[in-house]
Amino acid sequence: MRTTILLGMGVCLALGLAGCSSPDATATTDPPSEAASSAASGPVELTFQSWVPNIDKAVDQFNAAHPGIHVTLETITAGPDGGYAKMFSAVKAGNAADVAQVGYDWLPDFVRNDAAEDISSYFKDSASLFADWQVAAMTFADKVYGVPQASSPLGLYYRSDVFAEAGASVPTTWDEFYDAAKKIHASNSERYIAAFAFNQTPWLLGLSEQAGAVWFAANTDSWTVNIDGPETMKVAQFWQKLIDEDLVKIEADMSSEWYADIQSGNIATWICGSWGDAIIRGNAPDTAGKWAVAYMPQWQAGQKATGTWAGGSANVVLKGTKHPAEAAQFAIWLNSNPESVSTLVSIGAGWPSIKDISSIASLQSDPTVFDFYDGQDIWDVFAESDSNVASRWKWPPLVPSLYSAITDNMKSAIDSKRPLGTAFTQSQTAMVDALKAAGISVS
Amino acid sequence: MAFTRDTPTPGVRQRTRLSPAWGFVAPFTVMFLAFYLAPIAYALVDSLFATKSSGLGFGPPQRVFVFLRNYTDALSSPAFQASLGRLFLFCIIEVPLMVATATVLALLLETGKALWPRFFRVVYFMPYGVPGVIATLLWGFLYIPATSPVLQGLKAIGIGLVPLSSTNVLFAIANISLWLYAGYNMIILTAALQSIPTEIYEAARIDGAGEWKLIWLIKLPLIRGSIVLVTLFTVIGTLQLFVEPLVLSPLTTAISSDFTPNMAAYANAFTKNNSSVAAAMAVIVAIIAFAMSYIFLRIVNSKGRQAW
Incomplete structure (x- = not known):
C-alpha cells in the first residue's frame, strides 16, 4: 500500500513539479468546447502564469465578467529568474499553463522552440486596438504568437531634493547630464547621479536604442546583428567617461545596495520604464515627495529620442492548451478592456499596449502615484516617450544568451579596467557565434 | 545500494x-x-543532442544527434576552462582550510580543559542549520561597504578592504563555506575522538606524553579515517560550488555567470534554455568529482603511504 502511494507520488513528481499543483491538468473534465456551450457543463478552466505583483486584481475582473471561463492565476518566479525555464519544461511535459507572461525579448525563443500557440485567427479582429510596433513584435512569419500587454518606454526618475542641494538643473541633454553628475558628486562625495548597472542589459540596450542603435534587423532569411555599431560605442564612451571621473557608482540596480542608495539619495536618478515607479515607491517609501520624472536626456538638444527597457511584456497562449480560443480571449480582454488596463497600470505592469488610452482611469488621476512625485502627473512623460519609440528593432532568438554575454563581458571590462566598448565588441562576436551554432543565418 | x-x-x-x-x-x-x-540517464541522453533551427530561426526546430559535440564545445570554451581552473584554485584554498579548522576545533573542545565544550559545540554547529542561500545573503550584506558595519568600521581606521574584488572573491566565498560547514565537519571528528577509549590516553600519559604528543601520536592517527572522510566530503562539496557565487554574483563584477562549472551549467539550462549543453557540463563535473575522489582515496589508502 505504502509502495503504491509512494510510487504514485514519485511518478507525479517526476512528471514535473508544476503538474501536481496546477489545476489545469486534472480539474478540467469537460471536452474542448465553445465558451457558450460550456456554460451547461461548468466554466472552462484556464491557468494563467505571471509574476506581475497584484495582477490577480485584473484576473478577478475578467472572471467576474466572464461566467463561461474561469481563470486561475499561478504566481511564478520572474521569467529570466527561472519562470521561463519552468514554462519550457511544462510545455515539453505536456502540462503547461494556458496563458503565460512572456517578455518581447524572450518571445522569439518561445516561437523557436515551438512553445507558443499561433493565435492569429483569434487576434485578427482585435489587432487594430494595439500599437502597431507591438503587434509587429508578436508577429513571426505573418503569424501572431502573443497579445501585447505593456511596453517599457524610458523616462528619467530623479531626486529633485538632491539636484536642488547640489545646485544642478535637471538635464535635457547628455552633456547637461554630465555637468549635473559633476555638481552632484562635488556637493557630496557619497552621492552619484546614477548607478552604472553592469548587470542590466535591458538598461544598456535602452540607452543604445535611444542613441539610434539597431542591434538586430531581420532580412528575408537571415539576421543582421550590429551590437557594436557607432551609436552603441557613443553610449559606451559616454558612460566610460563618467566611470573614469568617478561620477557614477558601479553597482547592480535593484540590488540591496542600490535600494539603500536610492533611499539615502546617494543615487540621484534612474532611467527606467513606467513600471519603475512601483519599484521606487515600494522600496523607498520614505522618500515620498522628493522624486520627479523628466524626459530622457538627448544626444542632440531639442530632439525627443527614446528607448525601451527590452521592448515590453506580452501574454502568450502556451502550446498544448486545450482551450486556445478561450485562452486568447482572456489575453485579449485582459490587455484591452479599459478597466482591466487601468488596473494593470496602477499595479505597475507597464505602459498600456493599446492605442486609445483616453478612457484609462488610472492614467488620468492616481493620487497614490502622483503624490509620491509631489503632485506631478508622471504619466505625461511616459505617454510622450511611448509615442516616440522608434521600434526599428526586431528581436531574434537567443537574446537570453546575449544578456548573459553582455553582463559577463561588462563585468570583466570593469573588473580589468578595459574600455566598456570592448564588452559590446565581444558580445557581438558571442551573439553571432551563438546564432550560427543554433543553425540560424546571420548576414 | x-x-x-x-x-x-x-x-x-x-x-x-x-x-x-x-x-x-x-x-x-x-x-x-x-x-x-532517471535524471542521470536523462541528462546523459540529452547531452548527446542539440536543437537546430534554420533561416531566421522561427521554423519548427530539429533535435539533432551530435554525439560528443556538446562535450568538446564545453571543454574547448575558454570560459569553461577558466571556470574549471578557478574551481581547482578554490579547492586548494578551501579543502586544507576546512579540514584544519574542523580538526583544530574538535581537538580544542575535546581536550577536557575547554570551557563549556557542549555549549561551544552547539554554537559552532549552528551555522550548518542556516540554508546556504540565506547564509550567503547575510554574508553579502557584510561584504558590501554600503550595508556592512564591519567594512565601515575598518574604513574608519584606515583599512580599505574590498572582500568582493576579483583578487579577494575566492577567499570571501571560502569564508562563507567555512562558516557554514566547519561545525558540521567538527561534529564528525568529535564523534571519532569520543570513540577513542580513555585507557589509551592514560597509558600515554603514564609513558610521559604531554598534550601535544597525545594529539600527534594518539588522537590524530586514531581519527585518521574520519579526517579522510571529512576531506573527501569537502573535495566533493567544493567541486559543486554553486550557491555562494550565484547569490553573490549581482553584488560584484568579479563573478561572471560562468564563474564555476555548475554555474555555467545553470546559466545554460535556466537562462539560455540550452539543456543539452548544461547536461554535458554537469556530466563533466560529475566525472571530475568521481576521478578526484578515486585518486584521493587511492593515495590515502595505499599501503606504506600513511600520512603520519
Whole structure:
C-alpha cells in the first residue's frame, strides 16, 4: 500500500513539479468546447502564469465578467529568474499553463522552440486596438504568437531634493547630464547621479536604442546583428567617461545596495520604464515627495529620442492548451478592456499596449502615484516617450544568451579596467557565434 | 545500494523473505530510481543532442544527434576552462582550510580543559542549520561597504578592504563555506575522538606524553579515517560550488555567470534554455568529482603511504 502511494507520488513528481499543483491538468473534465456551450457543463478552466505583483486584481475582473471561463492565476518566479525555464519544461511535459507572461525579448525563443500557440485567427479582429510596433513584435512569419500587454518606454526618475542641494538643473541633454553628475558628486562625495548597472542589459540596450542603435534587423532569411555599431560605442564612451571621473557608482540596480542608495539619495536618478515607479515607491517609501520624472536626456538638444527597457511584456497562449480560443480571449480582454488596463497600470505592469488610452482611469488621476512625485502627473512623460519609440528593432532568438554575454563581458571590462566598448565588441562576436551554432543565418 | 550486497541468502530462505524485504526497500528504490538514476540517464541522453533551427530561426526546430559535440564545445570554451581552473584554485584554498579548522576545533573542545565544550559545540554547529542561500545573503550584506558595519568600521581606521574584488572573491566565498560547514565537519571528528577509549590516553600519559604528543601520536592517527572522510566530503562539496557565487554574483563584477562549472551549467539550462549543453557540463563535473575522489582515496589508502 505504502509502495503504491509512494510510487504514485514519485511518478507525479517526476512528471514535473508544476503538474501536481496546477489545476489545469486534472480539474478540467469537460471536452474542448465553445465558451457558450460550456456554460451547461461548468466554466472552462484556464491557468494563467505571471509574476506581475497584484495582477490577480485584473484576473478577478475578467472572471467576474466572464461566467463561461474561469481563470486561475499561478504566481511564478520572474521569467529570466527561472519562470521561463519552468514554462519550457511544462510545455515539453505536456502540462503547461494556458496563458503565460512572456517578455518581447524572450518571445522569439518561445516561437523557436515551438512553445507558443499561433493565435492569429483569434487576434485578427482585435489587432487594430494595439500599437502597431507591438503587434509587429508578436508577429513571426505573418503569424501572431502573443497579445501585447505593456511596453517599457524610458523616462528619467530623479531626486529633485538632491539636484536642488547640489545646485544642478535637471538635464535635457547628455552633456547637461554630465555637468549635473559633476555638481552632484562635488556637493557630496557619497552621492552619484546614477548607478552604472553592469548587470542590466535591458538598461544598456535602452540607452543604445535611444542613441539610434539597431542591434538586430531581420532580412528575408537571415539576421543582421550590429551590437557594436557607432551609436552603441557613443553610449559606451559616454558612460566610460563618467566611470573614469568617478561620477557614477558601479553597482547592480535593484540590488540591496542600490535600494539603500536610492533611499539615502546617494543615487540621484534612474532611467527606467513606467513600471519603475512601483519599484521606487515600494522600496523607498520614505522618500515620498522628493522624486520627479523628466524626459530622457538627448544626444542632440531639442530632439525627443527614446528607448525601451527590452521592448515590453506580452501574454502568450502556451502550446498544448486545450482551450486556445478561450485562452486568447482572456489575453485579449485582459490587455484591452479599459478597466482591466487601468488596473494593470496602477499595479505597475507597464505602459498600456493599446492605442486609445483616453478612457484609462488610472492614467488620468492616481493620487497614490502622483503624490509620491509631489503632485506631478508622471504619466505625461511616459505617454510622450511611448509615442516616440522608434521600434526599428526586431528581436531574434537567443537574446537570453546575449544578456548573459553582455553582463559577463561588462563585468570583466570593469573588473580589468578595459574600455566598456570592448564588452559590446565581444558580445557581438558571442551573439553571432551563438546564432550560427543554433543553425540560424546571420548576414 | 548496500542492500544487494548484504543479503546473499540461499535460495529457499530468500524466496520467503523476498516480499517483505522489497516492501522495506521499495520506498528507497523508487525514490532512488526516480530522482537519481532517471535524471542521470536523462541528462546523459540529452547531452548527446542539440536543437537546430534554420533561416531566421522561427521554423519548427530539429533535435539533432551530435554525439560528443556538446562535450568538446564545453571543454574547448575558454570560459569553461577558466571556470574549471578557478574551481581547482578554490579547492586548494578551501579543502586544507576546512579540514584544519574542523580538526583544530574538535581537538580544542575535546581536550577536557575547554570551557563549556557542549555549549561551544552547539554554537559552532549552528551555522550548518542556516540554508546556504540565506547564509550567503547575510554574508553579502557584510561584504558590501554600503550595508556592512564591519567594512565601515575598518574604513574608519584606515583599512580599505574590498572582500568582493576579483583578487579577494575566492577567499570571501571560502569564508562563507567555512562558516557554514566547519561545525558540521567538527561534529564528525568529535564523534571519532569520543570513540577513542580513555585507557589509551592514560597509558600515554603514564609513558610521559604531554598534550601535544597525545594529539600527534594518539588522537590524530586514531581519527585518521574520519579526517579522510571529512576531506573527501569537502573535495566533493567544493567541486559543486554553486550557491555562494550565484547569490553573490549581482553584488560584484568579479563573478561572471560562468564563474564555476555548475554555474555555467545553470546559466545554460535556466537562462539560455540550452539543456543539452548544461547536461554535458554537469556530466563533466560529475566525472571530475568521481576521478578526484578515486585518486584521493587511492593515495590515502595505499599501503606504506600513511600520512603520519
